[in-house]
Amino acid sequence: MTTTSAPVRPALVRTAGRLPARSALAVLGGLSLWLAFPGTAWWPMAPVGVMLMSLSTIGTTARRGFLLGLLGGLACFLPTLHWSGIYVGDTPWIALSVTESLYLAFMGMAIAVVQRRGAVRPGAVAALWVLQELFRSNVPFGGFPWARLAWTTADSPLVRFASIAGAPGLTFVVALLGALLALVVFRLATGQLSLLRLLVPTAATALVGASAFVVPVPTEGKPLQVVGVQGNVPTTGLDFNAQRRAVLDNHVATTKQAARMVADGKIASPELVVWPENSSDIDPTRNADAATGIAQAVGAVGVPVIVGAVLQEPAPKVSNTSMLYLPGRGLVDQYVKQHPVPFAEYMPYRSFFRQFSDKVDLLTTEFAHGKQVGVFDIPTRSGTVKVGPVICFEVAYDAVTRAPVDRGAQLLIVQTNNATFGYTAESEQQLAISQVRAVEHGRSVVHISTVGVSGLITPDGVVHDRSELFTRKVLAGELPLRSAKTMADRWGAIPEYVIGAIAGLLVLIAWRRTRGERATVRRTGTSAPGGGVDPSDKADESTTTPSQTEEEARD
Structure with a gap:
């Protein structure tokens, strides 16, 4: 029986295989993604990171795709989430980073399946990024x-694309680029130098990027x-929790300072x-001194005050709450955080996770889950204004931020406390999320932190009167109010689920096609169409052998 070898690719591609x-490509891709997030915030590195990780999985096996995705994930998440272990040790930080990286590992496996035949599949890659983030x-x-x-x-x-299909649509655009x-890059590396084959993807890249400038982002209101x-x-x-009276006094004093600035x-x-x-x-509902301090602050400014308490x-639980106080009336409404943070505000499976770190017992009191969407009716000089409170990490959850707009x-308003993360990029990363939310929902956002970074954000995502970390500051400004819903709000989660479903379907189709080709190889002893897996991916050789083909079939 005779066999035909896989097409011999240019030396550069064989080496990269x-x-x-x-692995180097995957790690560089992950590091590029890290550089795109606030801290450095070199946003063009995000498409570069996707590019490198996509190239690393061309024509490889699913198992190696998993490994490459994991390497890329670790290279991204370990530095990006380093703030999570600043005061609680390395174990929680590493555990969180590894957990997040596993999602990229499975995505890498899926991308390897759809790119098994040795070609880049831009639409499938972008859809799989959305599906990964959905999970x-x-x-x-x-x-x-x-x-x-x-x-x-x-x-x-x-x-600007956030106003069309929300954060999932924005992820799709970045991944598609x-x-x-x-x-x-792949076509250049493989010698596919015809004008058409290079012009089409280049023009598509330029078109996607340039089209952002024609997406309207209204800011009037x-x-x-x-x-x-x-x-x-x-x-x-x-330790700031041990000085909670001082924290309250700071905010009372700063509010009185704002009243003097007005005067x-x-x-x-x-x-x-x-x-x-x-x-x-x-708790100002149980502590008279705290209630008095807040009442004095409300009286000093003479307008509604929303307090995080x-x-x-x-x-035996407690509630992370946003509380609305009106002059002369006191507390009139409140919102309880719906999505407390696991391992920080409540401890799932405490006895199990104690086996890995005794830090789980630093959390002695757990927070309750709120059951209601919060919308406050704020009386103002020009009528009642509806305000949607979002507390801390809730801003990262699509449904939680969309609900008050609906x-x-x-x-x-995004009320947050970043004191437990020190002088790290966490606060800036969270502010960036609020910027995206402002555009996604066409709403101004008051992003206010105990220690910074805080800012007043207009519906175009621009931050005004930005503060610095660990400073006292009165942020003041005029924000436009809008009631119109963006396309992203009207569609809700539909684009995310549709793109995710398409991604899953593409993987299934590619997997079934590959299974069929492997069956043909086993029956006839010939190579699969398109050359299958790069031979060097198995043994640094330029030809495949029957034993290698059998191994691929088991993969």
Whole structure:
């Protein structure tokens, strides 16, 4: 029986097909993704990262695709999420990074399946990035949608696409750009130098990027004068909780400072004042001193104040709460955080995870899950304004931020506390998410932190009156109110599920086709169409053998 060998590719491609070279591409891709996130915020590196990871999986096996995806994920998430272990040790940080990387590992496996025949598949690659983020944002324990491709675009023209198909659509665009670049590079490397074969993907890349500039991002709306109070904390790290009275006093004093600034003509008279998460970790519904301090602050500014507080209910749990206070009326409404953070605000399977780290017992009291979407009716000089409160990491969850907009919110407020992450990029990463949300929902956002980075964000994603870390600051400005829904809001989660379903279908089709070709190889002893797996991916050789073909069939 005779066999035909796989087509011999140019030396550059044969070399790149070897596992060490593929691994280097995957790691460089992951590091490129890290550089795209705030901290460095070189947003063009996101498509570059996708390009490199896509190239690493061309014509390889599913198992190697898994390994390459894992390597790329670790190279991205270990530095991007380093802030998660600043005060609680390396184990939680590494565990979180490895967990997130596993999603990229399975995505790498899937991309290897659709690119098994030795070609870049831009649409499939982009769809698989969306599917990966869909799973990562929902499972387990409600998911952890940090470090999504969408968040790299906060200060780029691409962010405009968020108003069309939301964060998932934005991820698709970034991944598509990266995959199209990969196609151009692959065709150059394989000697496919015909004008048409190079012009088409190059033109498509340019067209996708340029089309961002024609996506409208309306910013007009009735103005609302707002003040954000960043009161700061006495110390960084976990110890700030032991000084909660000082934190409350800081925010009371800074609010009174804002009132003096109004009286002196330094800032305009506000219609709404917003405090951050944990600005009162002393329950003001049970502690008279805390209630008095907040009442004094509300009286000083004479306008509604939204306070972030921890309530000692429902026992034995506590509630992370946004509370609306009105002058002369006191507390009139509240919102309880719906999506507390696993391992930080509640501990799933505590006894199991204690086997890996005793840090789980640092969390002595767990937070309850809120059951209601929050929309506050704020009386202002020009009428009632609907405000949607979002607390801390909730801003990263699509459904949580979309819900108040669906219920008529004209303004979003993101109350957060970044004191436990020190001088890291975490705060800037979170601010970038709020920037994307502003464009996605066509809403102004008051992003206010106990320690920074805070900012007032207009519906085009631009940050105004930005603060620095661990400073006391009164943020003041005029934000436009909007009620019209963006296309992303009207579509909701439909684009994400449709793209995810298409991605799954493409993988299934590619897998079944590959199985059929392997069956043909076993019957006839000839190579699969397109050359199958790069031979050097198996043994650094330029030809395949029957034994290698059998091994691939088992993969």
